[in-house]
Amino acid sequence: MQEMSIIGVHSVIPPLQPFAGARATEKANGYAFILSEGAVDAFPYSARRLNESQLALHHCDETQIPIAAPGTSSGDLALQAARELLDKYPEIAREHIGLIIHVHSTLDETISGSVAGRIQHELGLRNALPFGVSQQHVCGFFAACDLAMAFFSSGELHGLALIVCSDKWLSPLFRAHGPKIAFGDAGAAALLRSTDGGYPRMVAVTYRSEPELNAAYNGVTMQFDDRHVQTAAKVIAAALTAADLSSRDIGIIIEPTYPPNFLQSVSELSGLQHAQHLPRSQHIGHLSAAAALVGLQKTMTSDLSQADYSLLWQVGMAGDFGACVIKS
Numbered sequence: 242m243q244e245m246s247i248i249g250v251h252s253v254i255p256p257l258q259p260f261a262g263a264r265a266t267e268k269a270n271g272y273a274f275i276l277s278e279g280a281v282d283a284f285p286y287s288a289r290r291l292n293e294s295q296l297a298l299h300h301c302d303e304t305q306i307p308i309a310a311p312g313t314s315s316g317d318l319a320l321q322a323a324r325e326l327l328d329k330y331p332e333i334a335r336e337h338i339g340l341i342i343h344v345h346s347t348l349d350e351t352i353s354g355s356v357a358g359r360i361q362h363e364l365g366l367r368n369a370l371p372f373g374v375s376q377q378h379v380c381g382f383f384a385a386c387d388l389a390m391a392f393f394s395s396g397e398l399h400g401l402a403l404i405v406c407s408d409k410w411l412s413p414l415f416r417a418h419g420p421k422i423a424f425g426d427a428g429a430a431a432l433l434r435s436t437d438g439g440y441p442r443m444v445a446v447t448y449r450s451e452p453e454l455n456a457a458y459n460g461v462t463m464q465f466d467d468r469h470v471q472t473a474a475k476v477i478a479a480a481l482t483a484a485d486l487s488s489r490d491i492g493i494i495i496e497p498t499y500p501p502n503f504l505q506s507v508s509e510l511s512g513l514q515h516a517q518h519l520p521r522s523q524h525i526g527h528l529s530a531a532a533a534l535v536g537l538q539k540t541m542t543s544d545l546s547q548a549d550y551s552l553l554w555q556v557g558m559a560g561d562f563g564a565c566v567i568k569s
Contacts (some may be wrong), residue, residue: 251326306425318428344381383563408529429534445483454560488512492548495536
């Protein structure tokens with residue numbers, strides 16, 4: 242498998258703001274249901290609008306998540322993250338960047354291509370081919386890495402790849418999924434190239450989509466079940482196999498911001514209980530499409546004892562799974 246060197250990672254995370262959301266309770270085949278007569282019961286509520294008994298009824302947990310200022314778009318967050326990342330490496334000529342992939346998981350699935358084009362134009366990346374990856378439900382980073390690896394392997398890409406992930410949620414309805422999960426706004430960018438000594442390396446990436454495991458609307462609140470645990474473990478195992486490693490070789494794990502019982506079940510089934518789990522903020526929420534890249538950034542700057550290999554994995558609520566192995 243083609244390996245990629247991670248030159249650098251940078252993230253833009255807006256300030257934390259209080260948020261409390263109640264989950265929609267009906268199956269949705271699209272977004273038209275928010276126009277129905279009962280839609281008032283599907284929208285999240287501000288904690289200030291609900292008394293204690295109502296909060297209990299609607300299963301709201303108040304938390305803090307990054308929320309971008311009004312008027313800030315997903316493209317703005319992406320451009321800021323990409324610009325600030327490239328500014329850290331003035332020695333890298335921008336004409337050497339041959340590929341831009343923008344990733345997002347929010348509603349407009351056609352926007353990523355135009356955001357990639359905006360990044361290309363505003364940052365003067367004239368030789369870069371722009372791509373968009375949409376609607377992989379927080380696992381788009383893994384699909385983008387797969388795509389970048391394919392370009393490197395084909396010999397069509399001799400320079401660097403810029404992967405940029407961002408989300409800006411336009412409605413509080415779509416931020417909240419169950420009492421324990423809320424999605425925040427963020428942007429993050431990574432600069433990658435074919436294997437080069439002196440940098441951490443991404444030695445394996447796996448991505449898998451299982452639409453029948455759509456967990457976003459199965460009951461009153463979002464929940465994962467044993468099928469999600471088993472599939473996540475299979476995707477992790479596939480990444481380890483591709484890297485020619487066993488679970489015992491992994492020293493650090495970067496997990497998604499999901500309920501602890503789900504994470505523990507995946508860790509146990511994958512044989513990863515021994516690994517150090519990168520500390521997660523208890524109040525930052527899930528950073529949507531940017532979550533995986535922010536996790537990668539934390540790995541590269543962690544104060545944990547240095548491990549030869551780290552594992553980063555994610556699960557999307559619509560049945561998307563991703564994992565990658567990083568060699569320090």
